[in-house]
Amino acid sequence: MREYLNNGYTYLLSRYNVDNGGALLASGSDEAVNSNLNSNVNYFNNGTWSSLKTFDEQYTNLYTGLWVVNTFLQKSPTAVVYPASDLAGLRGEAFFMRAMMHFELFKRYGGIVLATKPFTAGDDLNLPRNSVDEVVKHIVTDCDSAIAQIGPAWTRDWDAANWGRATKAAGMALKAKVLLYYASPLYNTANDLVRWQDAADAAKALIDLNKHGLLSKADFPSLWDYTATATTYNKEVIFATSASNINTIESNNAPIGFTGGLGRTNPTQELVDAFEMANGLPITDPASGYNAQNPYAGRDPRLNQFVIYNGATFKTGSLTRAVETFDGGLDNVLTNVNSTKSGYYLRKFLSSNATYNVTSITNVRRPWVLFRYADILLVRAEALNEAVGPDAEVYDAVNAVRNRSGMPSLPAGLSKDEMRARIKNERRVELCFEEQRFFDVRRWKEGETYFNRAVHGMKITKSGTTLTYTPFVIETRLFAAKNYFYPFQQSEINKAKNCPRTLGMNSIILSPGGSDAAGFQKSNMSVHFRSAVAGLLLLVSIHVTAQKRISSWGDREL
Numbered sequence: 001m002r003e004y005l006n007n008g009y010t011y012l013l014s015r016y017n018v019d020n021g022g023a024l025l026a027s028g029s030d031e032a033v034n035s036n037l038n039s040n041v042n043y044f045n046n047g048t049w050s051s052l053k054t055f056d057e058q059y060t061n062l063y064t065g066l067w068v069v070n071t072f073l074q075k076s077p078t079a080v081v082y083p084a085s086d087l088a089g090l091r092g093e094a095f096f097m098r099a100m101m102h103f104e105l106f107k108r109y110g111g112i113v114l115a116t117k118p119f120t121a122g123d124d125l126n127l128p129r130n131s132v133d134e135v136v137k138h139i140v141t142d143c144d145s146a147i148a149q150i151g152p153a154w155t156r157d158w159d160a161a162n163w164g165r166a167t168k169a170a171g172m173a174l175k176a177k178v179l180l181y182y183a184s185p186l187y188n189t190a191n192d193l194v195r196w197q198d199a200a201d202a203a204k205a206l207i208d209l210n211k212h213g214l215l216s217k218a219d220f221p222s223l224w225d226y227t228a229t230a231t232t233y234n235k236e237v238i239f240a241t242s243a244s245n246i247n248t249i250e251s252n253n254a255p256i257g258f259t260g261g262l263g264r265t266n267p268t269q270e271l272v273d274a275f276e277m278a279n280g281l282p283i284t285d286p287a288s289g290y291n292a293q294n295p296y297a298g299r300d301p302r303l304n305q306f307v308i309y310n311g312a313t314f315k316t317g318s319l320t321r322a323v324e325t326f327d328g329g330l331d332n333v334l335t336n337v338n339s340t341k342s343g344y345y346l347r348k349f350l351s352s353n354a355t356y357n358v359t360s361i362t363n364v365r366r367p368w369v370l371f372r373y374a375d376i377l378l379v380r381a382e383a384l385n386e387a388v389g390p391d392a393e394v395y396d397a398v399n400a401v402r403n404r405s406g407m408p409s410l411p412a413g414l415s416k417d418e419m420r421a422r423i424k425n426e427r428r429v430e431l432c433f434e435e436q437r438f439f440d441v442r443r444w445k446e447g448e449t450y451f452n453r454a455v456h457g458m459k460i461t462k463s464g465t466t467l468t469y470t471p472f473v474i475e476t477r478l479f480a481a482k483n484y485f486y487p488f489q490q491s492e493i494n495k496a497k498n499c500p501r502t503l504g505m506n507s508i509i510l511s512p513g514g515s516d517a518a519g520f521q522k523s524n525m526s527v528h529f530r531s532a533v534a535g536l537l538l539l540v541s542i543h544v545t546a547q548k549r550i551s552s553w554g555d556r557e558l
Contacts, residue, residue, distance in 0.1 A: 001079040004072040005090055008097045009165075011065025013104060014241045014368040015435055016349070018056055022252030022264040024346075025056065029438040030450050031271045033341050033457075033474055035263050045451075047478035051490040058108065059488070062101045066115040069094045069101070074118055092149030096166040096174065099142035100370075103178050106135050107439055108486040110187075114138050136182045143178070146171035154211035155233045163233045164367075170239035172206035173371035180379050183386065184443035186484060193387050200383035203376050212238055212373045214404045221305050223372070224349050226365040236374065240367035247363045250316060251356035253346045255308060255323055257330035258316045259357040262338050265346040265433070267307045269456035269471055272344065274428050275303040280408040293469055295458070301406045306432055308345040310460050310467070317355040317362070326460035326467060341474055342457030348433050374401045374430055382423045390419035398423060401430055442484050451479035 018025050019039050027034040028044030043049040072094050081087045098115075105112045111129040116138070119125060130138070146166065152158045153168045179202050181187060183195035206212070215223055215236045226232040226243040254261025273283060278298050281288035289298055296309050308314055310325040324330040325343045332339050351364040381397035398419075399409040410422055427440055441450050454476045461468045 001072060001076050001081060002090070004068055004075075005094055008065060008069040008072065008094065009242065011061060011068065011101065012097070012241045012370070013058065013061075014244070016246075016249050016366075016368060017252065022248070022262055024265050024433055025435050025438050026433045027265060028055075029441065030268055030455055030477075031432055031437050032265045032267050032346070033455060035266055035338050035341055037341075039264075044483075045475070045477040047480075049483065049487070051487045051493055054487060054489050056108075056486070057489065058104060059492075062105050063115060065101050066098060067118050069097045070115060070118040073098070088149045089151050092146045092151075092171075093166045095142040095149065096146035096171050099139045099146065099171070099174055099178075102135065102139050102142070103174060106132075106139070106178070107181070110485050111135060132182070132187055136178055139178045140175055143171045143175035147175070153209055154235075155237070157211075164240070164242060166239065169206055169209055169211055170371065172202065172209065173238045173376055176202035176206060176376060176379050177371070180383055181439075181443050183383060185445040186443045191386075196383045196387040200380055200387055203380035203383065206238075206376055207380060212236065212376075214373055214377075214400060217301075217404055217406055220404065222351075224366045224369060225351050225353075226367060227351075227353065232365075236372050237367070237369050238371040238373060238376070240369045240371075243365040243367040245363040245365045247354040247356040247361055249349050249366065250351065250354040253350060254316060254356075255314060255325075255331040255340070255345045256333065256336050256338050257324065258314060258319060259355070261316075261345075261356075263331075263340055263345050264338075266340045266342040266457070267344040267346065267432075268342055268474070269458055271428070271432060272303065272307060272309070272458070274425055275300040276407070276429075278407070280402075280410070293467075295469055300429065302429060304347075305405075306346075306348040308347045310343065310458075312347075314347070315352040317358065325458075326462045328462070329460075332460075340457075342455075343460060344458070346433065369434070374404075375427075375434075375436070377401055378423060378427050378430065382420075382427075385416060385419050385423060389416045390414050394419060394423075398426055401426060405430075445484070447479045447484060448481075451477060451483070453477065 015025060017023065019034075019041050021036055021039055023034050023036070023039050023041040024032065025041070026032040027039070027041045034041050040053075040055045043053050043055045049055065073091060076087060076091060076094075081090065102112065102114065111132050112135055113127050114130045114135060147168050150166060150168050150171065152165075155163050155165075155167060157167065158165055176199060179195065179199035183192070183199045185191070188195050213235050214220075215231070215234060219230050219234070220236075222228050222231045223234060223236055224231075250261065252262050252264045254263065256263050272295075276282050276299070277288040277290055278300060279288065283290040291297065296303065296311065303309070304312055308323050308325075310323060310329070312323050313320065314323050321330075323345070325332045325340055325345070327334065331345070332343070349366065351366070353362060354364045355362040377397040377400055381394045384391070384397075385394045395410060395412075402409065410419075414422065424440075424444070428437060431437070441447055454473045456471050457474045459470045459472045461470070
């Protein structure tokens with residue numbers, strides 16, 4: 001039975017390559033553009049994302065994972081587990097993974113069919129979607145079960161062979177995140193302040209556990225590097241996928257002038273402009289000291305930690321030099337189709353120790369981090385500000401994240417609205433490229449504001465030793481109300497005879513649901529996920545696939 005549980009971990013989503021070409025989901029938001037103009041990640045931006053052109057389709061994968069963990073939950077009470085005292089903790093891990101997979105579906109689709117047992121081909125699979133209220137309640141219940149039954153509070157409370165397994169803190173983090181979504185405008189149209197307080201309390205429970213914290217400013221850039229002794233299974237990471245020993249993050253994203261990097265993720269000027277000056281003032285403030293012709297001087301230190309800009313130093317292996325993204329520079333060769341489309345490259349996640357496209361390559365172990373402590377501090381700040389206003393605890397949580405990076409504390413006396421804006425920007429900066437912005441803008445119901453407009457880059461020309469910086473439009477993007485949720489594939493719609501088309505689209509756009517969300521009628525939204533459980537998943541194939549994945553399990557010691 002342990003093998004079924006261990007196999008469940010392999011269905012957690014690692015997100016360094018969402019299109020099999022090196023793209024991050026960040027390129028489907030205003031954080032970045034993808035240097036490969038043919039990447040399907042562009043469906044999110046060009047108005048073609050629909051039931052006929054789906055992308056990031058995780059429906060089958062996650063319901064397969066749910067079948068695996070539900071099989072464990074169903075069979076483990078009567079199975080032989082040695083020692084028997086391990087059973088409660090193992091079941092706690094399964095409850096966590098079930099909650100996590102439901103949360104990933106919830107983020108994308110809103111109301112979903114809750115998988116509370118391992119469905120079989122003989123079951124009636126013509127099931128209605130559960131409401132958002134029901135989905136959130138079930139996820140929270142599973143989180144509470146995980147928190148109660150898992151013994152280790154954080155990763156290093158496990159013996160070293162089991163580092164990386166779910167913990168009490170992981171269950172607390174997931175609970176805080178799902179309650180934050182539930183409290184947000186997309187789902188909380190009546191702005192029920194109790195929901196915000198519940199999210200704030202859930203985040204505080206994790207903080208009060210006193211097991212996790214922020215890395216130092218010096219160690220923070222290596223947070224994702226599990227090869228480095230100082231940051232392997234570090235205190236800021238609450239839960240992550242298994243760590244893969246790879247160099248593809250670098251080969252996919254490094255500037256083109258560094259041993260043939262593909263430069264896939266190109267940060268936008270919108271993101272770069274969100275980084276304040278080091279004095280804590282936004283670049284739009286006349287008193288900030290910002291110089292448009294020396295735009296990267298005196299900025300928030302995180303800009304250089306997360307984004308590669310012209311003149312910044314970059315290293316891979318023995319090659320270290322200043323990056324040249326000016327027209328005709330070593331990293332902006334106009335005849336190279338992989339040249340940056342924005343004047344910037346991604347630095348976050350990349351390791352200077354990894355090498356690629358050379359005779360002797362060097363890999364670096366990295367997980368995809370699903371929850372980290374800085375995020376939880378910002379969850380606490382956002383939820384508490386909405387519930388009671390910008391009190392001292394709100395300031396303390398935001399300032400902890402800012403001060404760690406070397407940024408000054410927020411000014412005193414901010415109004416609730418002003419604090420909300422500062423927290424949103426702090427999330428935008430601190431958590432950039434981590435798949436937070438893509439979903440944050442949606443839960444804030446601000447997609448039409450941020451994703452339905454042009455994104456910009458920085459054109460840099462060089463004459464002698466003089467550089468001239470000119471912002472330019474890269475592309476104009478489209479976002480409509482239908483894009484708040486993922487569409488089902490057309491093949492699924494054809495099987496869902498009772499599922500109405502919404503928003504004028506020949507696709508299923510999953511309305512949020514719940515008691516206060518307009519447009520969702522649970523009684524007539526019968527989604528036939530038969531193919532996802534009995535057709536697409538093919539339960540026999542699931543079993544075979546599961547066994548193969550069990551035998552190939554490697555990185556996480558279980």
